[in-house]
Amino acid sequence: MSTPICDPLRRGALAGLVALLAACATSLPAPDRxxxxxxxxxVTIVAPQGLCVDPASLDVGRxxxxxxxxxxxxxxxxxATGPGLPGVLTVSVTTGDLPGTLADLEAFVTGPGLLTLGKSGRPEAVSIRARSRTPEALFVKIRDTGPQPVPGAAPEFWRVFFDAGPRLVSASLTGFSDAALSDAQxxxxxxxxxxxxxxANAVAAPAAASPVTGGAAPG
Incomplete structure (x- = not known):
């Protein structure tokens, strides 16, 4: 025998789902944001100059x-007017803000959190090749020799972490094995x-990242 939809418990569950969907939503006010x-x-995410947010890729949830x-x-x-971006740029907005300072985050991701930087899920395959920090952002270059989720992706890629108001944002830029993506680019x-x-989030904009001078963790 099926349970009527008017059951109080079912009503409560549905109300909770509606509230969750209302709390997690997205809109595209312009192609680049x-x-x-x-x-x-x-949080408003704004793409670099000449790039756009792919509306089909938007995914917001728990x-x-x-x-x-x-x-x-x-x-x-x-x-198309030029060679385009030689890589894949993804952005994630977390459910919390920066845990402590950027220095604390750097200590975590270069230590016990190293596995979270990789994409293959194999801790032994992940190493840090370089890192750079500004007052507002942490840049990390990673090498992951394990299986890549994107076919043809290069084993080395960059991540950046920064606070955009109330949320921690992370982004990953991965080049392709057959297309060079320099550290400077x-x-x-x-x-x-x-x-x-x-x-866009009324947060003081940082200076560009300083040139990478090393600081690679053992890998």
Missing amino acids: ADVRVLGET AGGFMLITDCAVIGEVA AQRVLSELVVRTLG
Whole structure:
């Protein structure tokens, strides 16, 4: 015998689901940006110059928000005029803010949290090749020799972590094995993401990341 939908417990569960969906939502006010609402707090993510948010990639739920940023020509916003971005740029908005300081976060991800930087799920395959920190963002270059979730992806890629108001934002830029993505280019793209996003969230924009001088962890 089926339970009527008017059952109080079922009504409560449905009300909770509606509340969750209302607390986690997203909108696209312009091709280069997305307003992501996670647990009642909204963060505006702004793509680097010349790039757009892929509307089909937007995913917001209990774990936070996720999106893919790509060349505007790929999603039909403009005609292709150049070589484009030689890589995959993804952005995640977490359900919390920065745990402590950027120095605390750096100590975590270069120590016990090293596994969280990789993509293969194999801790023995992950190592840090370089890192750089500004007052507002932490940049980390990672090498993961395990199986890659994206076919043809290069084993080395960059991540950036920064606070955008009430939420911690992380982004990953991965090049392809057959297309060179220099450290300078990767940091430029990620720095633009940080500066433009902080500007849209009324947070003081940082200076660009300083040149990488080493600081690689044993790997």
